[in-house]
Amino acid sequence: MSNSDKKQILADISHISFSYDTKPILQDISLTIQKGERIGIVGESGCGKSTFLKILAGLLRPSSGSVNILGKSVPSDIRKNVSVVMQSAMLLPMTIFENITLGHDYSEGSVRKVLEQVSLLEWVDSLPDGIHTYLGDRADELSGGQAQRLAIARAMCKEAPLLLLDEPTASLDASTAASVMASLDACTADSSRNLTIVHVTHQVEYLKGYDRILRMEGGTLYV
Ligand SMILES: Nc1ncnc2c1ncn2[C@@H]1O[C@H](COP(=O)(O)OP(=O)(O)OP(=O)(O)O)[C@@H](O)[C@H]1O
Numbered sequence: 001m002s003n004s005d006k007k008q009i010l011a012d013i014s015h016i017s018f019s020y021d022t023k024p025i026l027q028d029i030s031l032t033i034q035k036g037e038r039i040g041i042v043g044e045s046g047c048g049k050s051t052f053l054k055i056l057a058g059l060l061r062p063s064s065g066s067v068n069i070l071g072k073s074v075p076s077d078i079r080k081n082v083s084v085v086m087q088s089a090m091l092l093p094m095t096i097f098e099n100i101t102l103g104h105d106y107s108e109g110s111v112r113k114v115l116e117q118v119s120l121l122e123w124v125d126s127l128p129d130g131i132h133t134y135l136g137d138r139a140d141e142l143s144g145g146q147a148q149r150l151a152i153a154r155a156m157c158k159e160a161p162l163l164l165l166d167e168p169t170a171s172l173d174a175s176t177a178a179s180v181m182a183s184l185d186a187c188t189a190d191s192s193r194n195l196t197i198v199h200v201t202h203q204v205e206y207l208k209g210y211d212r213i214l215r216m217e218g219g220t221l222y223v
């Protein structure tokens, strides 16, 4: 492999295994992900897909083997390069702006731009304090679709090179899921960002146009 080829590697996952206590979950998974690649992962419930994504996100450490993302292998460094959207959004008792920035120094303009991309700006601007509306009072009033759109906005504002999606629309009804997925596709379509995506889903139709679809079975990833 030439030096220029090496530069294109975003993640190198080498022989990782993982157990919760003594229960083995993942076995000897190796995967190389190129920059800009879009990878889908499918597999039956309980086979280890979310566990694998948590390791990629730097939220869990593998029991053995190594994960290297953009030259970093310490989980706290990995987390800086990764954004995650999970099945249900965790919204905090803070304003909409604070829920999206989570302490990062994003400008109001850039947050508004992303809110527009996820089709939330009109709704946010209709609230009493706009983007600075306190969500603690309203978190229960949000629809599942609005909450997931906020979670997507949070992930997109981070501008991390790797986006991990763990069934981001699984908690939504079919038509809301389709429209949230369309917003997500719109956000991630900008080819100049060369965003890399790993997307776990039971809906293979969401993986149209992806570079690879991998199957996980019994803790083994078939690449
Ligand atoms: N915190 C935990 N402690 C112990 N066992 C766990 C924990 N989290 C998950 N497991 C177990 O690990 C296995 C893999 O779980 P995981 O959530 O990775 O599966 P999954 O493929 O994402 O399933 P689904 O499609 O239902 O989301 C399951 O048997 C699950 O019960």
Ligand SMILES: [Mg+2]
Pocket (backbone or CB within 6 Å): 049, 050, 051, 166
């Ligand atoms: Mg899961």
